[in-house]
Amino acid sequence: MFDYKTATEEEILLQAIGLLGNTVGSISDFTFSDKPAAQSRGEVGLAIERFFGIPQNNRQEADFPSAGIELKIVPVEKSANRYKVKERTSLTQINFKRLVDEDWKGAQLRKKLRVLFVFFEHRDGVPKSSFPIKGTHLWFPTPEEEALIGSDWLAIQNSARLGRAHELSEADGIIMGAATKGGSGQMVEQAVSAAPLAKSRAFALKPAFLKRIFDVHIAGAAEGTWVTAGRELPRVVEERLGRFVGMRLSEAARALTLQLGQGKGSAGHFIRLALGAQTSRSPIEELERAGMTVKTVRVTPEGRPYEATSFPHFLQKELAAEVWEESTLLYQLEGGIVFVPLVGVTRDTPREACVIGRPTVWKPDAGVLEKIRREWETFQASVRTDEMESSPKESETSLIHVRPHATTGQPLDKTVSGRRVKKHSFWLNKSYVQQVIGKPVLSP
Known part of the structure; x- marks a missing residue:
């Protein structure tokens, strides 16, 4: 027994x-x-x-x-x-x-x-x-x-010793972080008596x-190594993309003897291949291990994005049932994003004529995640009351907004009341992405 x-x-x-x-x-x-x-x-x-x-x-x-x-x-x-x-x-x-x-x-x-x-x-x-x-x-x-x-443990301990546990973020750490525990409103005392209360947290292994x-x-993949994950990732990105900074996309494609496609995703496909993906759809090993994604952003010469940056679509019934600490959006954010600016004089500049800017490796800090949490809860409330259509627009929020993932096609989702609607996604606002990437650097 x-x-x-x-x-x-x-x-x-x-x-x-x-x-x-x-x-x-x-x-x-x-x-x-x-x-x-x-x-x-x-x-x-x-x-x-x-x-x-x-x-x-x-x-x-x-x-x-x-x-x-x-x-x-x-x-x-x-x-x-x-x-x-x-x-x-x-x-x-x-x-x-x-x-x-x-x-x-x-x-x-x-x-x-x-x-x-x-x-x-x-x-x-x-x-x-x-x-x-x-x-x-x-x-x-x-x-x-x-x-x-x-x-990762030592970094969290150092924050605690400095009385800065309230500044910890789920995005900190390579393979382990300090995840909020017990709900976003549960606060605990720090080791430093004069420090503000900090969120209750637990040591947690990251999804990646x-x-x-x-x-x-379980699936039988090769073992690999974590050496290039986490803190070394900016160096890896620079080594692989740095030589293309300042080049037109068509020139960079020729340098790698690649055929640049004609579709909307052709620029993103090229960047993924340049970063080490075996095919345009296969994972980039080092980035996947760090839980990081790549986003190409078409911008003006001053760095103003022509479009907001989207995340994968969500289902409204699932969003309605989530809590922030275990939400899909938080998991998508905490790994971080490699932003690769593609500079075009106008929105209609052909992709092959866009110039590759210096990439930015971004991970949200605790302050940013807290602001996103508050806006996320506003959108979640709209979903729960079946009022997504009246939720705040991009101009009415600081960091994120929600809108349909595509403007064409048949409805693919249902609201909490059962109405058929198009699938929606969270988007990072253009103004915030501009803050992250700054004015594009076009010299190698």
Whole structure:
């Protein structure tokens, strides 16, 4: 009989084999609610805990105490024949007062770095009980990963020691960050008595890192390295794009012996290839590991974008059910963006005649994310009341706005009341993107 309290590592892994090939509803007698997955995120985890015999509680000890192993449940989602991780994974709550007195060798966090990951696939419109379990992996950090986690831990500790924990951001860190915990309104005292209250946070592994674990150990991808991720990324971007700065797009394409396409996305396809993608649609390895995306921005010679910068479309019912700390937009923002300006004298300047400007690697700080959160909540409220049409326009917000992702085509989404509408997206405002990239630098 399996006993989670006394189970050894070998016994835990043998028990985990029973998850493979099953759905989350077939592994235990857990009863799922009819609420959407976004409103009942913990139910899948409770079902898997029940499979292992782990009761629902808030213990500080490991989920498998004798083995010192934590159990973490990770949702993945399939898009364009590739999987992405839907959310970060919290490791342990941060106690800022205790953190400042720790050293890395004896840090409480290190006791949480032996994890049995259980990956399941989230599927839209499917009952939670039918979500398939994709695989399991017992993870503990490699020397390279531990060095990066230690570096991220030290950066968070330094902020706490300086009384600047209130300035921490989900976007900080390479593979681990300080994620808000307990809701955006929950505040805690810092170690420095005179410092303002800080948001309650937890050490959390980033979605991009979790995706790499899934890709390597579940999907069978090559191991790769994290050396060029995170803080070295600006150097990588400069090395690969720097030589094209000041060149027309057509000239840069000839330099790489590439044929520049005629479609709207041809400039973006070229930039992706120049940054190291094997094809115009394949991932850029270093950027994907860092959770970073690339956006080409057509701008005036002064740096004013001709268009706002879009994110992938959202579904209104999903947005209505989200909380900011676990929202899709926050995950899309926290990895950061490489902005590549393409300078054209007019909006109608042919793409091949646009000049490549120096790229900007951007990650939002805590202040920016807080402003975006407030505007995001305004749009979420409009979705919940089925009033998206009357939500603020770009001219009425500071950083983000919402509008249809395309102006043509049939409605592809439904409002919370069931009306059929076009899919919408969040967009970064032109004025804010201009602040980020500044006046384009056109010299190598």
